Amino acid sequence: MTLSNNLPGCPAQHDTDALPVNIAQALVRQWISPLVATERVPLREALGRVLASPIDSPLAVPAHDNSAMDGFAFSSAALQAASAASTSSVPELELAVVGRALAGHPWRGDVGSMQCVRITTGAWLPDACDTVIPHEQVEQTPHAIRFSAAAVRGGANCRRAGEDLQAGQIALTAGRIVRAADLGLLASLGISTVNVRRRLRVAFFSTGDELRSPGEPLDPGCVYDSNRHTLFALLQRMNCDTLDLGIVRDEPAALDAALRTAVAHADVVLTSGGVSAGEADFTQTLLQTRGEIAFRGLALRPGRPLTFGRIHPDKPAESPADGQLDTTRATLFFGLPGNPVAVMVTFALIVRDALLALAGAQPQPVTLLGARSRVLLRKRAGRTEYPRGIASRGSDGQWQVAPTGSQSSGALNTMSEANCFIVLSHEQTDVSPGEMVDIMLFDGLF
Structure with a gap:
């Protein structure tokens, strides 16, 4: 030995x-x-697995400039022109509606400086457009919209190509445990199989x-x-x-x-x-x-x-x-x-x-929260103790905690009732009521 x-x-x-x-x-x-x-698995089988190598994005996300909401897309130059031409401190702006852009069906025509297109969330922005005003902020006629130039700033309500990920950028690092959001991300990149340990x-x-x-x-x-x-x-x-x-x-x-x-x-x-x-x-x-x-x-x-x-x-x-x-x-x-x-x-x-x-996973330290002890906790220095407890929010919104019944190491009932461990460090001694302690929530741990 x-x-x-x-x-x-x-x-x-x-x-x-x-x-x-x-x-x-x-x-x-x-x-x-x-x-x-390692092994390569289909995307849906990668949930909870450890990535064996980093995953580079094969494309930009978003792949193109697009609208963040339903509204009307136009060039911010129209805002500047309206301000320069008006004597009012809050000029009005009128734009002719020349087309419609839908998600999956972009507008291919031209958009002039005093024109706009009706657009839906996720739809491509026409080349000349860089601003979207929500439809509820405009007055509409059959062929035009009218709104206050102060209602929107240039560049508003647009998602830019590559603002989430650039093509070739690392999307997920090696050692990551794949989560539900990661599956969605990988699917959005067109990735169908994943190399995992x-x-x-x-x-x-x-x-x-x-x-x-x-x-x-x-x-x-x-x-x-x-x-x-x-x-x-x-x-x-x-x-x-x-x-x-x-x-x-x-x-x-x-x-x-x-x-x-x-x-x-x-x-x-x-x-x-x-x-x-x-x-x-x-x-x-x-x-x-x-x-x-x-x-x-x-x-x-x-x-x-x-x-x-x-x-x-x-x-x-x-x-x-x-x-x-x-x-x-x-x-x-x-x-x-x-x-x-x-x-x-x-x-x-x-x-x-x-x-x-x-398993090759990245370190994932358990999050500790500060909580106010509701009772006296007896503790002697020289060992770490983990009494199980029930944590809740007090009337002041602060976390508070008290031990569950029996702290016998054979009492599974009080373990089942608990939602956290109270963390009493190696050199710590008695904890008075109202004193702060660390707690380790069971959620995500057990």
Whole structure:
């Protein structure tokens, strides 16, 4: 076994059984090299995938000058001419209507200096026109319009060619996770296929003789396994391919077989339970013989008994084709706690960013908001704490937060009721009512 704590700010004598969260996050980043295999997928299958290369715009967006609203298009020179010819401080302007421009049906005729064309939103601007006045701001006759020259400025209500994107400009950068708006953007550029990194393959299982799957009889002293279902949901939200290896008994042979299967088929292995100091916790012993442990334990509540390392493959394999699992790589291992809430906390703080980095995604830090604590929060320095809470807007419009009921790391009910974590930093102490704290909203996280 290799136990590493050679990090800036992490001296050799550091208690690796209580590693600060920020040091653990830095160590995980050091052990990750992004996957390189890519594949080209149809546009609609790119949602949630990681772009493998930047996408340059093949055309200007918009492709031509066009109207931003329904109205009348004309040359701004008419405004200047009206001001010069009138003795009034607010001159009136009359323009002859010579044609009509519709989206997809541009006006091809000439437009004189005192003429205009009726135009709809998105329609090409005729060559001589650079201004649009909305139709509700004019008086109309069958063949002309009349309006105050002060009602519109030159160049108003027009979209210029290339103002969103120039041809050849980078539209989306490599490492971006494709969102719904990105699909629309790519479609607007005429792009039908996208080069993306292959999906991460994550194997997971729960350990413990006391665990039963939902639907099975619940024997005395046993509990239903919730962690596999939680992990499945979290991994699905991250668009990972998953391999559920079920419940593994607290037996070295069974655990070894599960780890071998996971390493053969996945980039990452997640387990829950079996990584603390209990008599039946064999996982760490197996890791010591099959790989390396970077750390085992965090100064974190809930989530202290987390182990991170890597498992080496049984034997080298031939170089795989693109899109196939590289069995020459070590497989990352996260031994998560057994308590359900601790699983979610450690996933959010440690595993999530590791999976994003391994997938080649750009860093996506979770947004923290400031909120006023509604109650006294007890906290001792020396560990980071993430009590779950309910955040809401106060009468003054400011965010406020209070913990949900029980903060036991096994109480999933209060986790389900919560909409945020209250973030209490490593050296922070008690928080008084009315004092500001950071909160991490669940929306977009779970």
